Every structure is written in structure tokens, then in C-alpha cells.
Amino acid sequence: xxxxxxxxxxxxxxxxxxxxxxxxxxxxxxxxxxxxxxxxxxxxxxxxxxxxxxxxxxxxxxxxxxxxxxxxxxxxxxxxxxxxxxxxxxxxxxxxxxxxxxxxxxxxxxxxxxxxxxxxxxxxxxxxxxxxxxxxxxxxxxxxxxxxxxxxxxxxxxxxxxxxxxxxxxxxxxxxxxxxxxxxxxxxxxxxxxxxxxxxxxxxxxxxxxxxxxxxxxxxxxxxxxxxxxxxxxxxxxxxxxxxxxxxxxxxxxxxxxxxxxxxxxxxxxxxxxxxxxxxxxxxxxxxxxxxxxxxxxxxxxxxxxxxxxxxxxxxxxxxxxxxxxxxxxxxxxxxxxxxxxxxxxxxxxxxxxxxxxxxxxxxxxxxxxxxxxxxxxxxxxxxxxxxxxxxxxxxxxxxxxxxxxxxxxxxxxxxxxxxxxxxxxxxxxxxxxxxxxxxxxxxxxxxxxxxxxxxxxxxxxxxxxxxxxxxxxxxxxxxxxxxxxxxxxxxxxxxxxxxxxxxxxxxxxxxxxxxxxxxxxxxxxxxxxxxxxxxxxxxxxxxxxxxxxxxxxxxxxxxxxxxxxxxxxxxxxxxxxxxxxxxxxxxxxxxxxxxxxxxxxxxxxxxxxxxxxxxxxxxxxxxxxxxxxxxxxxxxxxxxxxxxxxxxxxxxxxxxxxxxxxxxxxxxxxxxxxxxxxxxxxxxxxxxxxxxxxxxxxxxxxxxxxxxxxxxxxxxxxxxxxxxxxxxxxxxxxxxxxxxxxxxxxxxxxxxxxxxxxxxxxxxxxxxxxxxxxxxxxxxxxxxxxxxxxxxxxxxxxxxxxxxxxxxxxxxxxxxxxxxxxxxxxxxxxxxxxxxxxxxxxxxxxxxxxxxxxxxxxxxxxxxxxxxxxxxxxxxxxxxxxxxxxxxxxxxxxxxxxxxxxxxx
RNA sequence: GCCGCGGUGGCAGAACUUGGUUAAUGCGCUUGCUUCAGAAGCAAGUGAGAGCUCCACUCUCGUGUGGGUUCAAAUCCCGCCCGCGGCGCCA
Numbered sequence: 001x002x003x004x005x006x007x008x009x010x011x012x013x014x015x016x017x018x019x020x021x022x023x024x025x026x027x028x029x030x031x032x033x034x035x036x037x038x039x040x041x042x043x044x045x046x047x048x049x050x051x052x053x054x055x056x057x058x059x060x061x062x063x064x065x066x067x068x069x070x071x072x073x074x075x076x077x078x079x080x081x082x083x084x085x086x087x088x089x090x091x092x093x094x095x096x097x098x099x100x101x102x103x104x105x106x107x108x109x110x111x112x113x114x115x116x117x118x119x120x121x122x123x124x125x126x127x128x129x130x131x132x133x134x135x136x137x138x139x140x141x142x143x144x145x146x147x148x149x150x151x152x153x154x155x156x157x158x159x160x161x162x163x164x165x166x167x168x169x170x171x172x173x174x175x176x177x178x179x180x181x182x183x184x185x186x187x188x189x190x191x192x193x194x195x196x197x198x199x200x201x202x203x204x205x206x207x208x209x210x211x212x213x214x215x216x217x218x219x220x221x222x223x224x225x226x227x228x229x230x231x232x233x234x235x236x237x238x239x240x241x242x243x244x245x246x247x248x249x250x251x252x253x254x255x256x257x258x259x260x261x262x263x264x265x266x267x268x269x270x271x272x273x274x275x276x277x278x279x280x281x282x283x284x285x286x287x288x289x290x291x292x293x294x295x296x297x298x299x300x301x302x303x304x305x306x307x308x309x310x311x312x313x314x315x316x317x318x319x320x321x322x323x324x325x326x327x328x329x330x331x332x333x334x335x336x337x338x339x340x341x342x343x344x345x346x347x348x349x350x351x352x353x354x355x356x357x358x359x360x361x362x363x364x365x366x367x368x369x370x371x372x373x374x375x376x377x378x379x380x381x382x383x384x385x386x387x388x389x390x391x392x393x394x395x396x397x398x399x400x401x402x403x404x405x406x407x408x409x410x411x412x413x414x415x416x417x418x419x420x421x422x423x424x425x426x427x428x429x430x431x432x433x434x435x436x437x438x439x440x441x442x443x444x445x446x447x448x449x450x451x452x453x454x455x456x457x458x459x460x461x462x463x464x465x466x467x468x469x470x471x472x473x474x475x476x477x478x479x480x481x482x483x484x485x486x487x488x489x490x491x492x493x494x495x496x497x498x499x500x501x502x503x504x505x506x507x508x509x510x511x512x513x514x515x516x517x518x519x520x521x522x523x524x525x526x527x528x529x530x531x532x533x534x535x536x537x538x539x540x541x542x543x544x545x546x547x548x549x550x551x552x553x554x555x556x557x558x559x560x561x562x563x564x565x566x567x568x569x570x571x572x573x574x575x576x577x578x579x580x581x582x583x584x585x586x587x588x589x590x591x592x593x594x595x596x597x598x599x600x601x602x603x604x605x606x607x608x609x610x611x612x613x614x615x616x617x618x619x620x621x622x623x624x625x626x627x628x629x630x631x632x633x634x635x636x637x638x639x640x641x642x643x644x645x646x647x648x649x650x651x652x653x654x655x656x657x658x659x660x661x662x663x664x665x666x667x668x669x670x671x672x673x674x675x676x677x678x679x680x681x682x683x684x685x686x687x688x689x690x691x692x693x694x695x696x697x698x699x700x701x702x703x704x705x706x707x708x709x710x711x712x713x714x715x716x717x718x719x720x721x722x723x724x725x726x727x728x729x730x731x732x733x734x735x736x737x738x739x740x741x742x743x744x745x746x747x748x749x750x751x752x753x754x755x756x757x758x759x760x761x762x763x764x765x766x767x768x769x770x771x772x773x774x775x776x777x778x779x780x781x782x783x784x785x786x787x788x789x790x791x792x793x794x795x796x797x798x799x800x801x802x803x804x805x806x807x808x809x810x811x812x813x814x815x816x817x818x819x820x821x822x823x824x825x826x827x828x829x830x831x832x833x834x835x836x837x838x839x840x841x842x843x844x845x846x847x848x849x850x851x852x853x854x855x856x857x858x859x860x861x862x863x864x865x866x867x868x869x870x871x872x873x874x875x876x877x878x879x880x881x882x883x884x885x886x887x888x889x890x891x892x893x894x895x896x897x898x899x900x901x902x903x904x905x906x
Numbered sequence: 907g908c909c910g911c912g913g914u915g916g917c918a919g920a921a922c923u924u925g926g927u928u929a930a931u932g933c934g935c936u937u938g939c940u941u942c943a944g945a946a947g948c949a950a951g952u953g954a955g956a957g958c959u960c961c962a963c964u965c966u967c968g969u970g971u972g973g974g975u976u977c978a979a980a981u982c983c984c985g986c987c988c989g990c991g992g993c994g995c996c997a
Contacts, residue, residue, distance in 0.1 A: 217910050224993050331995045341997045691931040
């Protein structure tokens with residue numbers, strides 16, 4: 001670097017200020033303009049500030065937002081904070097810090113870092129969920145759901161995290177532990193608030209198909225989570241008792257094989273089944289033991305398949321007077337279906353269980369192969385779910401295939417009066433109660449007379465009491481300690497009443513924040529309908545894969561509920577989803593405990609925000625994991641410096657008359673780079689896009705060292721500036737200014753690939769230079785040196801191989817032509833692209849009469865050769881014939897091959 | 907077990923949609939120039955192996971693995987192996 005060192009941070013600050021002062025990133029609804037809503041998952045303001053994962057997230061999002069803006073879209077690109085949550089409260093308990101203050105400090109820190117990165121947010125739309133202006137609308141939506149029966153309270157076994165001292169939703173239990181602190185989750189019976197997400201199970205499932213641009217794996221995860229299964233529920237009586245069991249069966253075809261029944265240990269009916277019998281003691285001991293095991297350890301089906309007979313039988317009139325012994329079995333899931341299952345020989349797990357406890361089995365289906373059928377009848381192995389399987393029973397369906405008898409069996413079961421077609425889901429209702437302070441108060445009052453009363457709309461928001469009025473002891477819900485909050489009058493009868501002290505799961509906050517951004521100042525409603533109509537759905541959502549189920553499912557649910565409330569018309573909140581990969585260091589996720597954290601601040605301070613952003617975008621595809629590399633950061637830094645010097649260095653201009661071939665190449669490179677970069681950015685292959693830009697930088701860098709054509713250089717530099725704008729916006733602005741342009745680079749139109757403006761020859765050259773052998777150059781060389789009378793260009797398969805084999809032969813006969821070749825290459829200012837060029841030239845020099853024939857096929861190449869033909873004819877006066885060999889290319893190729901050089905390409 | 911994704915030089919990662927001399931781009935490394943020296947910068951080189959006194963050059967093998975289609979396969983088809991992620995008793 002010969003110039004004075006550039007202070008990229010100074011440049012960054014300068015432009016950040018100009019952007020802010022001019023307000024260029026503020027947006028309004030403009031019905032005439034095409035809108036684009038670009039959104040990143042808003043961060044939780046933790047005390048540590050931004051980490052690399054955030055930087056990556058925002059670099060991707062900002063790049064996209066800037067690109068779309070330059071493409072002429074009216075871009076909504078907002079930022080906010082998911083500000084409620086446990087860490088704030090824990091800080092309050094541990095360090096006696098005001099959770100509100102703590103959160104606000106963190107938000108301020110984060111915001112300053114985001115500003116330091118130069119992200120093009122419309123900061124006027126900022127929101128934070130911990131303020132009544134926001135959470136009041138959580139309450140409003142909750143009340144609407146309460147009205148609709150979508151919010152309800154029930155006593156249920158809940159997942160309890162003893163460390164966080166709160167309840168967790170099913171989705172928040174990961175590997176039997178708390179999703180946040182990983183402590184083992186306990187089961188506790190509590191009265192809790194639920195949102196009826198199951199009412200939308202089917203829609204949430206089927207609408208996944210509308211999400212064409214979501215990653216497949218996310219869709220699969222959601223699908224698994226919803227877990228739809230269709231089948232038949234049959235209801236039978238327990239012998240000698242007044243108990244009936246409904247049993248769900250998704251594989252009803254083999255119902256005649258059912259020989260025993262299993263019931264979940266947690267099932268309350270177990271107690272009744274054994275009450276007062278000789279089995280009682282043993283069975284109840286078993287139940288307790290299994291419950292404990294399930295609660296603590298990782299429960300493993302393979303090892304822990306256990307059961308115990310209850311002494312009771314289920315009547316099974318479908319098979320005459322068959323009685324099914326009822327067992328308590330460890331593997332039965334109480335929460336799924338009815339917690340009772342009928343078992344048969346045609347299920348792997350049932351089969352294994354029956355063998356273990358020597359329960360009789362009764363196969364009713366056999367494989368087509370007679371030998372195998374015999375094995376199945378002898379119970380040598382479990383035969384299940386084979387579409388080719390042939391039924392033996394019931395008699396009515398004997399001989400039918402398992403694969404196509406299903407519907408008939410279902411109808412048959414329904415006709416018996418015992419069965420009913422039913423759909424089951426794994427999805428459970430969403431438990432939103434949290435026994436915590438730092439969250440949205442659930443707007444409900446308990447009155448002795450009126451029962452559960454929703455707080456009237458006009459009294460919203462139910463404000464969280466100031467932290468000073470609450471005791472943070474670490475035991476129980478802090479809100480219970482605030483009498484002023486708890487003791488209220490019933491809104492209906494004005495009698496003394498008690499306020500609900502549960503607060504909402506913070507996932508409620510993030511389930512509709514994208515709607516609030518559309519009109520974050522709205523006072524009368526959660527959001528302005530017209531604004532939401534204009535902006536929704538989010539066109540591009542970007543965030544971590546860890547939210548594949550929870551957040552994304554809840555947000556989809558809320559959107560559907562709000563749609564049914566006629567507040568939005570979008571079915572789905574996010575049309576495109578990008579799940580960015582993790583940022584790794586030394587092969588592991590960056591984490592404090594591993595000590596491999598790289599603080600974005602140090603990188604920004606040292607190299608400036610553009611370097612940090614460019615590096616993080618260039619190092620890997622957005623979806624993939626990114627391995628941090630300090631050296632790579634320096635590489636990006638060097639690149640930016642190189643770009644900067646392209647605009648500031650002294651140039652020596654040529655006489656400016658006509659374009660030299662190198663000028664044409666630069667021009668052509670410029671435009672092909674526009675083309676490539678545009679394609680890559682559209683496809684979110686930002687790493688490849690940057691790779692392309694770097695190529696252009698390298699070409700320009702080299703070009704700028706010799707004599708340059710003023711106009712060509714100007715055009716190249718201008719386009720380079722614009723192409724770089726989404727990736728390194730500050731430097732792009734600076735270059736823009738250096739080039740004497742007015743306004744902001746950020747607001748310019750994205751450059752277009754202008755085909756007609758480019759010299760055809762150079763374009764043709766361009767298309768071939770990097771992808772394949774520069775055939776065109778070769779032909780030009782030949783034409784220039786020998787001024788041949790005729791060049792035949794034809795297309796056929798295998799050309800390169802054949803051509804070069806022949807040329808090699810030629811070469812062998814030649815000696816000492818190297819000097820000459822090198823001379824002509826130098827003169828033409830062409831970097832010897834391959835030995836091949838030299839070889840061809842050499843061959844031609846040896847025997848000018850024997851020219852290679854080339855047979856062209858591909859559209860691209862045809863164009864290239866057409867251009868070549870034109871040039872050669874014009875400039876060198878030789879005749880060129882281009883043959884279209886598309887239809888019979890192989891035939892032609894073969895004809896062309898013997899004795900003569902040929903090109904074999906399809 | 908089921909589902910999804912992937913496997914390319916020393917590393918990250920292009921090229922796979924549309925089969926055409928595999929390896930764009932960056933990092934690293936080697937050599938040279940520059941420098942008091944270092945850093946930075948610039949220039950050339952860099953898949954592996956072998957042959958050749960040297961140079962020039964030549965040969966063989968190379969995209970996890972084994973097959974197939976094709977004049978031609980990283981690319982298309984089939985089998986297998988390995989890795990990552992998700993689901994996990996779902997009746």
C-alpha cells in the first residue's frame with residue numbers, strides 16, 4: 001500500500017451519520033411501489049451485546065435489504081428487541097438489579113453495535129416487547145382468544161423447570177431438559193393457561209405446502225412436530241367393570257390380530273383397574289417406578305420396555321368373545337391418543353413386548369411367499385406394514401392386500417358401531433403460563449362470584465408493577481408479592497377479586513411482532529390493518545435454525561388466528577425463510593464456556609464494519625456453518641483496501657481512440673460480473689457473488705497499472721461501486737463520492753447487464769475465457785498470424801480431446817517454435833491461458849493449410865462463434881463458415897474426425 | 907429405525923440446475939522484487955505420483971466408494987460407506 005492508510009472506521013462513521021441525517025432508510029406505505037419486507041429474527045438483549053451469530057444474521061439481511069432497495073423495491077427493514085425473559089429477572093434476583101433498567105441498558109448496547117455495523121434499518125419502527133405499548137396488545141390478543149375459546153385454563157401435568165422455577169411448553173423441553181438452562185424437567189400438576197394451537201393443527205400442516213421457499217428440513221421438522229396420523233378409534237368395555245376405553249389405531253387393517261391391551265403408567269384408570277385386587281400393590285409399585293424413571297433418566301425403548309399385568313381384560317367383540325389382557329406398559333405415551341393401545345402381532349414393538357412376557361399372538365396377515373408365510377405363522381419374526389401382505393382375517397377380507405384394503409376396513413369397523421374414523425396429532429396445546437415477573441401479565445381476574453373474568457379492553461394494558469414494588473427472592477412468582485397488583489376489584493361485580501399473576505411465555509411476544517413493525521405507533525389496535533395489508537407477508541425472514549419449531553410454528557399460529565379475527569389477510573407470515581448457519585471457531589460453536597468467542601467489537605474496531613460484513617458473507621454460503629478465520633478477515637480487509645485504491649490511484653490514460661482488446665475485456669468483464677453477481681445475490685449465494693466481484697477487482701487492478709481507457713475505467717469503477725454497495729456499503733458510498741457522484745450509492749439503481757452496449761467480440765471472448773478453453777482467442781490468433789482463406793467452425797462431441805491429440809502429433813514434428821509463439825502471445829497481451837493455445841498456434845504455424853475444424857452445439861458457443869466469425873471476416877479478411885450441427889452433431893463429428901482436427905462438444 | 911442434508915487440493919468453498927481439459931475466489935504455502943528490518947504491497951508458482959542431468963516437456967492417477975448410461979460424468983442413474991441435523995416409543 002503506497003497511499004496513506006485508509007481509516008475505514010472513519011469512513012463508516014461519516015456515512016452512518018449521513019444516512020441517519022438524511023433519513024434515507026425510512027419507509028412509508030407507497031401503494032404504487034412494489035414492497036419488500038425483509039426481516040431478521042429480533043434479538044434478545046442479553047448483557048453480552050452482539051455476538052458473531054447476530055452479525056452474520058444482520059449482514060445477510062442488510063445485504064438483501066440493500067439489494068432489494070437498489071432493485072427499486074419499497075423495502076421495510078425494521079429492528080426491535082425481544083425484551084422480556086428470564087435473564088433480566090435472574091439478574092434482578094442475583095444482583096439486585098432492576099430488570100427493566102438491565103434490559104434497557106442491554107438494548108442500548110445492542111443498538112449501538114447495530115448502528116456501528118451500518119445496518120440500513122428504519123429505526124423509527126423500532127419496538128421492544130417489554131413496554132406496555134407492545135405487551136398491552138399481547139393482552140388484547142389474548143382476550144380475543146379467550147373470547148373465541150382459543151385461550152383456556154386447565155389443570156394439567158406441566159413441565160416444570162426447577163431451576164427457572166417456571167413451567168415450560170412442550171416445545172421448550174429439549175432432551176428432557178429445559179431449553180434454556182438444560183436442567184432436568186419435572187412433571188408437576190398445575191392450573192395453567194393454554195392456547196389452543198391444536199385447533200389449527202390441520203391448517204398448520206397443510207399450509208406448509210404453501211411455503212415453497214422454506215428449507216425442506218424446517219418443513220419436515222414442523223410436520224413431525226404436528227404429527228398427524230389418521231386412523232380408527234374403537235371403544236370397548238373392561239370386563240366386570242364400568243370402564244370403557246377408547247383406543248386409537250392408525251393401522252386398522254390388522255385389527256383381527258389384536259390380542260392384548262397396554263395402558264400408560266400415568267393413566268388414572270390404572271388405579272381403578274387394580275383397586276382391591278391382588279395385583280394392586282405390584283402394579284402401583286411398577287407405575288411409580290416407571291414414572292420416576294421417565295421423569296429423570298433418558299428413557300430408552302430398547303432397554304426399558306417393561307410391563308405388568310393388571311389382572312383385567314378388555315372385551316373385544318370384534319373377534320367373537322376374545323378378551324384382551326390389559327397390561328401396564330412403560331412405552332405407552334399417556335399424552336398421545338387415549339393412552340391406551342391395543343396390540344397385535346403385526347407391530348414390531350407389540351411383538352417384542354408379547355414375546356418378552358409370553359403373551360399369545362395371533363397373526364392375521366402373511367407375505368405372498370409361502371415359505372415366509374409359514375415363518376410368520378410360527379411367529380419367527382414380526383411381519384408388519386407390507387403393502388403386499390395378504391390378510392387372512394376377517395373372513396370378509398380374506399385374500400385382500402394390506403396395501404389397498406385400508407379404506408374398506410375402516411368402513412367395516414365403523415359399521416360395527418365400535419369404531420370411528422379419527423385423526424390424531426402429536427401437537428399439544430401451547431402452555432403459556434409462566435410464574436415469572438418479567439413478562440406480559442395475563443389479563444384475567446379471579447372473582448369468587450364471577451369466576452374467571454377477562455380484563456375489559458378499555459382497562460388495558462394491565463401494567464406490570466414497577467420493579468421496586470416487587471420482591472425478587474428467587475422463590476415463587478415475584479408478582480405474588482405485590483399486593484397492589486394482586487388485589488383488585490372484579491370488573492363485573494366490583495367485589496374483591498384476585499388478579500392472575502402468571503405472565504405469558506415470551507414466545508407470545510415474538511409471535512406477532514412482525515405485524516407491529518408495519519405500524520409501530522398505532523394506538524387503537526395492535527397494528528394498522530391497512531399497513532399490514534400493504535406490508536405482509538414478510539418476503540424474506542432470516543434467522544437461526546433453532547427456531548425451526550417453536551417460534552416459527554407459534555408465529556404461523558398467531559397469523560392464522562389474527563386472520564380469522566379479520567385483522568390480516570395473510571395466511572402465512574413468512575413467504576421465504578433462510579436459516580443461517582452457525583459461526584464456528586476451531587470446529588466448535590462459539591461459546592463462552594469453550595473460550596472460543598470472537599467479539600465482533602474487536603473486529604470492527606480494527607478493520608471497520610465493512611470488513612466484518614464482507615468476510616462473514618464471503619466465507620460460507622449463508623445456510624452453512626462458517627468457520628471463523630482471522631486470516632480470512634485480513635483477506636477481506638486487503639480486498640477493501642484494493643477496491644479503495646482503484647478509485648484513488650493515479651492512472652495513465654491512453655490516447656482514447658478506439659478500444660484495445662484489453663479495454664474490451666475489462667468492459668466485458670464488468671458486465672459479465674454484473675450478470676453473475678445479480679444471479680448469485682438473487683439465489684442468496686452471497687459468497688459466490690462476492691467471489692465474482694473480487695474477480696472484477698483483480699482484473700481492474702491489473703488493468704489500472706497500464707494505460708487505461710478513461711471511459712472504460714470509469715464505467716467499470718462505477719459498476720463495481722454499485723455491485724459492492726450491498727456488501728460493503730460504507731466504502732461504496734465513499735467511492736461514489738470520490739467518483740464525483742451526487743446522492744447516495746445506496747439509493748442508486750442496481751446495474752443492469754447491458755448486452756447491446758458491449759462489444760460483441762469482447763463479449764464472446766468473455767463467455768469463453770474462464771469457462772472453457774479460449775477457442776475464440778485461438779481462432780483470432782490463427783487468423784491474425786496466417787490470414788487464412790477460410791476457417792470452418794463446426795460443432796460435435798469430443799472435440800477437445802481429439803483436437804489436442806492431433807495437435808500433439810503436429811507438435812511432435814515441430815521444433816523450436818516456442819520463441820515465436822511467446823512473442824505473438826505477448827503482443828496480443830493475452831495471458832497464456834493454457835498450453836493448448838500455444839499448441840494450436842504451433843500446429844498452425846507448422847502447417848497453415850491444415851486448420852482445425854470446430855463443431856459447435858451449445859447456444860452460447862454458437863453465439864460466441866458467430867461473433868468470432870464476424871470479427872475475423874471484418875478484421876482479417878478471412879472467410880468463416882459456421883455450421884449448425886445441433887441435429888446430427890454426433891454424426892458430423894464422426895465424419896469430421898478422421899484425419900482432420902475436430903471439435904467434439906455437445 | 908425413519909426423514910432431511912451433505913462428502914471436491916493443505917483449508918474454506920466454486921463448478922452439479924444445462925455432462926465437455928475439475929478446482930472460480932479467498933486463505934495458507936514456495937520463490938523473487940521492494941524494505942535497515944518487519945508488516946503491507948507487487949510478480950510468478952502451488953492436486954498427487956512418476957519419468958527426464960537441466961530446461962522444454964511427457965505419462966499415470968485424481969471430486970467418499972463400487973457399478974451403470976455416454977464419444978465424454980464432480981455433474982445423470984443404481985448399490986454401498988461415512989458425516990451432520992431432526993424425529994424417537996405416536997399404536
